[in-house]
Amino acid sequence: MAKILKATVSIAGCLLIFIVTGISTAATKESVAQSKQDVKAAGELLNSWHGEGQLLEQAQQKLAEALKLDPQSYFAFKELARLQIMAGYINSRNVKNGTYFYTIGNYAPGTLDTAETLARESIRINPSFAEGYVYLGYIQLEQTKLDDAAKSLAQAEILGTDDPWLQLNWASLNNARGEFSAATERWQRVLKSGTSNKKALSSAYGFLIESYKQSGDTSKVVALYKEQIKLRPTNAWLRGEYADYLSATLGRNDEAIEQANAALKVMDYGMGRRILAFAIYRKWADMVAQGAGTGAEKYFQTALAIEPQLDQVMAYGASEAMGEQLAKALSSKKGVSVDARAEDGSTALLISTNRGQTKMVKVLLDLNANPNLSDRNGWTPLLSAADDGNAEAVRMLLAKGADIKAKKGGADSATLAERKDHPELAALLRKQTGNTK
Structure with a gap:
């Protein structure tokens, strides 16, 4: 780039x-017409751009x-x-x-x-x-x-x-101002407009999907993904993204595997293979939880052939909304530590805290995840939860022995909460340390 x-x-x-110099050249009718064609061709190239230099x-x-x-x-x-x-x-x-x-x-x-x-x-x-x-x-x-x-x-x-x-x-501006209903109305207006601009449609779908993900309206998320795939059936990335949502958020692993395989038929790409592997791992873990041990093993071996780094599977897969069975199966059946680290040193507990997956924070703590392991940048789960204002996660982490004296860049958890406009959480943390300034 x-x-x-x-x-x-x-x-x-x-x-x-x-x-600046104001140089001008008289353009003939023919040159203006050719200029318009060149601009149109350039616009089409830019509309199709996905990072290609x-x-x-x-x-x-x-x-x-x-x-x-x-x-x-x-x-x-x-x-x-x-x-x-x-x-x-x-x-x-x-x-x-x-x-x-x-x-x-x-x-x-x-x-x-x-x-x-x-x-x-x-x-x-x-x-x-x-x-x-x-x-x-x-x-x-x-x-x-x-x-x-x-x-x-x-x-x-x-x-x-x-x-x-x-x-x-306008929708982006509405969103920046916290006018979420107005933003949603604008995005929906684009989808109903009949525009043939695929890049604009893709953006409208993407923003709406993210909005409904945040609100937890899963049925609308699924419906929008299906609409988008119908319009763009050969978009591998879109199918892969949908597969990831089906598996990681909804636990609909059979559908996720189908979508991930369809994506890889269009284009064989690394993230698509990883999404497929994680969906198969979750399928295996669900079967283990249901007592289908021997029948489940073939799924594990299939996933292992695609993504053999089980530390990464634990760190990333067990930090998602549907990560509970995967964390338990990897730990009990394959001996993978619940504190296994990702490339940057993050554990599943830290990643789930970063993602606001409070349910998984509890699951991992109940599996004896260490609440004081930091990533390479010095973030611990408690510091991250305080920075995000996640009071529920803070309380759970403290109850499991999280070090309240840990600091990031000289700032403790109370200071981080205060900087992000979470005064009640900051007061709670200071009370824990006996510092009520």
């Missing part, structure tokens, strides 16, 4: 010089050609802003707005500023370009400029557009 980013920033920089290179070339043919192509500048965002993206992070958390991206330095300049140039060329305001609003959301984003999206609505990203960006 670094190579693509460097090239993209270079071209963007040249275009910014072009913007080659697609960004191709889109970049198309947009550079489009602007040579028509320097006033405001669509090209908007698409170039999109390309800049994609090329500069590193990973995601959570940020806080009042008491609400929402997700934005981490980007290479200068990415968002350059993208904003390009989006604003599209609007300067055509002040009635609603889609330019839609994308500017998105950039401002990524910059955590929520009020500015609201103004840009409102202007897009005034100008009028059927761009589905207007609704999606």
Whole structure:
């Protein structure tokens, strides 16, 4: 990605010089028509992008050609802003707005500023370009400029557009403000709009699915996955994600195995194989719990051939909502320690605490999981629970001997709870230490 980013920033920089100097070239009718075709082709490449550097290179070339043919192509500048965002993206992070958390991206330095300049140039060329305001609003959301984003999206609505990203960006803004009903309504509006934009539909489905996961409405989650798979039957990642949900959250392992196998028929990929293995391991564990020991062993051997690292299976598999039988079977039948560690040193107890799986925290503690084992970054289950404000998990961990004096970066559990606006939990923890400041 670094190579693509460097090239993209270079071209963007040249275009910014072009913007500032005001150089212009008269475009013929034929060159404008060809420019539009190049922009459309670039947009299709960006819509199909899932991290492939080659697609960004191709889109970049198309947009550079489009602007040579028509320097006033405001669509090209908007698409170039999109390309800049994609090329500069590193990973995601959570940020806080009042008491609400929402997700934005981490980007290479200068990415968002350059993208904003390009989006604003599209609007300067055509002040009635609603889609330019839609994308500017998105950039401002990524910059955590929520009020500015609201103004840009409102202007897009005034100008009028059927761009589905207007609704999606409004939904993201609603979500950041804690307006969850409004966000859900916007996502549903995209699904009902009849848009053919597959990337927008995928985003709407993804956000709605995550929203219903958070609320525990499993029937709606399943229905949305099925709808999405019907629309995109050859998307291996989607089927794999659905399989993981069926197994890890619902314990519907036979269906999960079917979906995971279907995903791997489309594309053989590492995460798909891991999802399949975990579903088979859970099938084995359920059979062990039901007393089908000998019949279950073939499932264990099948899963073992796919994912032989049983420490990883314990750490990750036993930290999910449906991890109880797996933790018990691995421990009692295969001698795997409940304190087995993942690559970063996390145990199932720490991971389940991080995920807010309070039921599994209790299960693992009852299986004598050590509440004081930290990962390589110094997080213990108690510190994590305090940081998340999970009072129920904190009480269970303390009852099992969690070290209340443990610290992360010099901060104890009470300090972490206080920093995250959980004053009652902080007071409870300070009372435990005899420090009631």
